[in-house]
Amino acid sequence: MNVSSLTIAFTLAWRNLWRNYRRTLIMLLAIGLGVWAMVFMTAMMRGMVDGMLKDGIRALPGHVQIHHPNYLDDPSVANSIAEPQGTLLDALNHPQVDAWAMRVKVPAVISSERETRGVMLLGVDAAAELNLSFDISHITQGQFLPSLTEEELAVDVQAQKAAKGIVIGVKLAQKLETRLGKRIVVMTQDIDNTIVDRGFRIVGLYQSDIPGFEEMYVYSDRRLIQSMVGLKGQVSEIAINGDGYRDNQALLSHIANASPADMKVESWRQVDAYLSAMLEMMDGFVLVWIVVIFLALSFGLMNTLIMAVFERVREIGLMQALGMRSSGVMRMILIESLLLLLLGLAAGNICSLLSIAAIQDGIDVTAVAEGMAMFGAKAVLYPVLQYSDMLLANVVVIVLGLLTSLYPAWRAAHYDPIVALNKH
Amino acid sequence: MIKVTCRKLRKTFVQGETQIKGLDDVSLSIEKGEFVCLSGPSGSGKTTLLNALGGLHTPDEGTIEIDGDVISQMGASELADLRLRRIGFVFQSYNLIPVLSAQENVEFVMQIQGVDSQERDQRAKAILKEVGLEGMETRLPAELSGGQQQRVAVARALVSEPALILADEPTANLDSATAENLMQLLENLNRKHQVTLVLATHDTRIMGFARRQIRMQDGKIISDEISSGSQHALRGGDPLTASHQEQDF
Numbered sequence: 001m002n003v004s005s006l007t008i009a010f011t012l013a014w015r016n017l018w019r020n021y022r023r024t025l026i027m028l029l030a031i032g033l034g035v036w037a038m039v040f041m042t043a044m045m046r047g048m049v050d051g052m053l054k055d056g057i058r059a060l061p062g063h064v065q066i067h068h069p070n071y072l073d074d075p076s077v078a079n080s081i082a083e084p085q086g087t088l089l090d091a092l093n094h095p096q097v098d099a100w101a102m103r104v105k106v107p108a109v110i111s112s113e114r115e116t117r118g119v120m121l122l123g124v125d126a127a128a129e130l131n132l133s134f135d136i137s138h139i140t141q142g143q144f145l146p147s148l149t150e151e152e153l154a155v156d157v158q159a160q161k162a163a164k165g166i167v168i169g170v171k172l173a174q175k176l177e178t179r180l181g182k183r184i185v186v187m188t189q190d191i192d193n194t195i196v197d198r199g200f201r202i203v204g205l206y207q208s209d210i211p212g213f214e215e216m217y218v219y220s221d222r223r224l225i226q227s228m229v230g231l232k233g234q235v236s237e238i239a240i241n242g243d244g245y246r247d248n249q250a251l252l253s254h255i256a257n258a259s260p261a262d263m264k265v266e267s268w269r270q271v272d273a274y275l276s277a278m279l280e281m282m283d284g285f286v287l288v289w290i291v292v293i294f295l296a297l298s299f300g301l302m303n304t305l306i307m308a309v310f311e312r313v314r315e316i317g318l319m320q321a322l323g324m325r326s327s328g329v330m331r332m333i334l335i336e337s338l339l340l341l342l343l344g345l346a347a348g349n350i351c352s353l354l355s356i357a358a359i360q361d362g363i364d365v366t367a368v369a370e371g372m373a374m375f376g377a378k379a380v381l382y383p384v385l386q387y388s389d390m391l392l393a394n395v396v397v398i399v400l401g402l403l404t405s406l407y408p409a410w411r412a413a414h415y416d417p418i419v420a421l422n423k424h
Numbered sequence: 425m426i427k428v429t430c431r432k433l434r435k436t437f438v439q440g441e442t443q444i445k446g447l448d449d450v451s452l453s454i455e456k457g458e459f460v461c462l463s464g465p466s467g468s469g470k471t472t473l474l475n476a477l478g479g480l481h482t483p484d485e486g487t488i489e490i491d492g493d494v495i496s497q498m499g500a501s502e503l504a505d506l507r508l509r510r511i512g513f514v515f516q517s518y519n520l521i522p523v524l525s526a527q528e529n530v531e532f533v534m535q536i537q538g539v540d541s542q543e544r545d546q547r548a549k550a551i552l553k554e555v556g557l558e559g560m561e562t563r564l565p566a567e568l569s570g571g572q573q574q575r576v577a578v579a580r581a582l583v584s585e586p587a588l589i590l591a592d593e594p595t596a597n598l599d600s601a602t603a604e605n606l607m608q609l610l611e612n613l614n615r616k617h618q619v620t621l622v623l624a625t626h627d628t629r630i631m632g633f634a635r636r637q638i639r640m641q642d643g644k645i646i647s648d649e650i651s652s653g654s655q656h657a658l659r660g661g662d663p664l665t666a667s668h669q670e671q672d673f
């Protein structure tokens with residue numbers, strides 16, 4: 001193979017492509033549409049799932065979490081870690097970290113005058129939690145926990161009273177048949193496995209899009225819960241946000257490098273199996289979607305090329321008679337196919353980008369998405385273009401497209417030149 | 425110096441029940457610079473012999489040597505290279521690649537050979553001028569007359585200076601004036617470039633242009649002689665060593 005033989009192969013491929021320009025345009029339209037369906041529809045599906053994932057990750061896990069190594073297997077008070085200090089604290093306050101919060105997280109039983117429920121009791125720092133996870137607009141009645149400094153807590157009686165507040169979900173309040181301002185009792189085990197209980201006043205009610213969340217999690221002040229369960233200077237977990245949930249490897253190692261050996265730093269994927277399964281399923285689905293669309297395309301592509309080759313049997317025979325090798329013929333047909341694919345891809349990619357840009361601000365799908373609300377889907381759908389999806393679509397089209405073209409190219413290369421030349 | 429030698433070529437085509445002898449014990453040698461005309465009735469094996477000489481198919485038996493290389497045992501890629509470098513073809517029709525201009529068609533073979541573009545351009549322009557197509561370099565085959573198309577094909581066959589040019593009824597689709605013109609051209613080129621030319625035809629008007637006449641029938645060579653007294657043959661400049669007399673037929 002030399003440069004000039006490659007040049008002539010390109011010239012021939014390009015000109016042959018436009019010989020039957022109607023057929024080529026139809027094929028380009030088909031490839032473009034297919035690629036658009038791959039990229040644009042994937043972006044819409046991503047948008048749907050992305051909303052759910054973001055909410056889910058924001059609700060508690062954060063992008064990265066620090067635990068006691070045994071905490072995930074046994075989330076009891078015994079498996080706690082020290083509050084961050086030294087290098088870890090520095091790492092948490094590093095610009096690479098968007099927000100972080102430490103929590104005490106213990107299973108508890110909550111009782112109103114009428115009902116009793118099992119919940120997860122969260123001891124949080126209000127300011128940090130608002131920054132990291134809690135969306136203040138989810139408070140439907142009352143308010144979130146007050147942000148109090150140690151000094152205020154120590155001297156101010158009002159503050160001490162406020163700190164004894166608890167924030168619970170609206171649904172949980174309904175189940176408990178209680179309401180804002182009422183007292184409830186929370187019971188749990190302390191560090192010595194002794195049952196402890198304490199009264200709280202409901203200072204806020206919140207709502208969540210995530211199914212089951214409201215009934216599960218109740219928020220109170222960290223220091224209060226620490227003293228209740230006998231954890232001094234210790235917490236159950238530290239949740240940390242970086243700049244995105246997808247690629248958190250850098251954040252993960254940034255934190256891991258600064259953590260003491262007796263702490264385990266994990267991604268939300270390990271912490272929240274449900275969410276991580278959702279993302280994996282989505283990734284898998286995107287691949288299947290792209291391949292299925294390609295398969296539909298491949299019939300058209302194969303057909304187009306077979307037709308193109310069939311129409312040119314004589315000149316292919318001529319080229320072989322003039323000394324072009326079979327491999328050269330094959331290369332020529334493959335280049336023609338590649339050009340077709342690249343043009344189709346360009347059209348499809350541009351259309352996808354344009355249509356994604358057109359609905360950048362989201363489209364209201366309330367009318368069709370009522371049933372989706374139970375999965376945590378949003379009423380306004382935003383397309384989320386992941387360049388890796390676009391790359392995947394392009395690679396699939398080129399690689400599988402060329403594989404599909406191998407057969408027509410092979411057929412073209414193996415005509416007997418004498419028979420081909422005498423074909424009328 | 426002997427350029428092309430065939431020994432005891434046989435080629436049988438099987439069509440259903442019947443076996444057709446395309447070539448039946450054909451032996452032949454052609455020297456450098458010769459202008460050979462193959463004639464004979466339709467189905468006598470002219471095309472079959474040309475195709476065998478050009479490595480387009482392999483004979484069932486016998487050997488073909490070109491410049492000392494036995495081509496009858498070559499594989500497909502070797503044969504492609506042989507055609508590329510040593511053989512020029514002119515077919516009866518459909519000689520040109522429709523999407524390439526006259527000059528690009530002439531350059532096609534050089535391009536596969538890897539000749540650089542400047543040299544390609546020069547050689548193609550020169551040879552097109554020589555066949556009388558100056559100014560038509562950029563025309564597509566569809567924009568050329570039948571005679572002009574055949575001239576392009578001749579130019580292409582000649583341009584890479586092959587050992588052998590094989591022309592299978594190159595004038596069959598041309599009117600007699602154009603045919604005569606093309607033959608004149610071939611004869612001139614043969615003389616000027618010392619290129620070996622083997623031409624198949626059943627057109628008696630143009631046979632006379634060749635100095636050596638080989639007649640075929642039923643796959644056999646039935647006569648092989650140097651035409652004497654022909655108006656054209658006498659103009660030949662180089663003395664031929666008459667090795668073809670040793671043919672047994």
Ligand SMILES: Nc1ncnc2c1ncn2[C@@H]1O[C@H](COP(=O)(O)OP(=O)(O)OP(=O)(O)O)[C@@H](O)[C@H]1O
Nearest residue numbers: 437439444445446465466467468469470471472473
């Ligand atoms: N591919 C083939 N399959 C079967 N028979 C063939 C094939 N090619 C040639 N033949 C037969 O071989 C014989 C010689 O054919 P060939 O084409 O060499 O004749 P020709 O002298 O060139 O005839 P024409 O003047 O018509 O071109 C003919 O009988 C022909 O039918």
Ligand SMILES: [Mg+2]
Nearest residue numbers: 470471472592
């Ligand atoms: Mg013939």
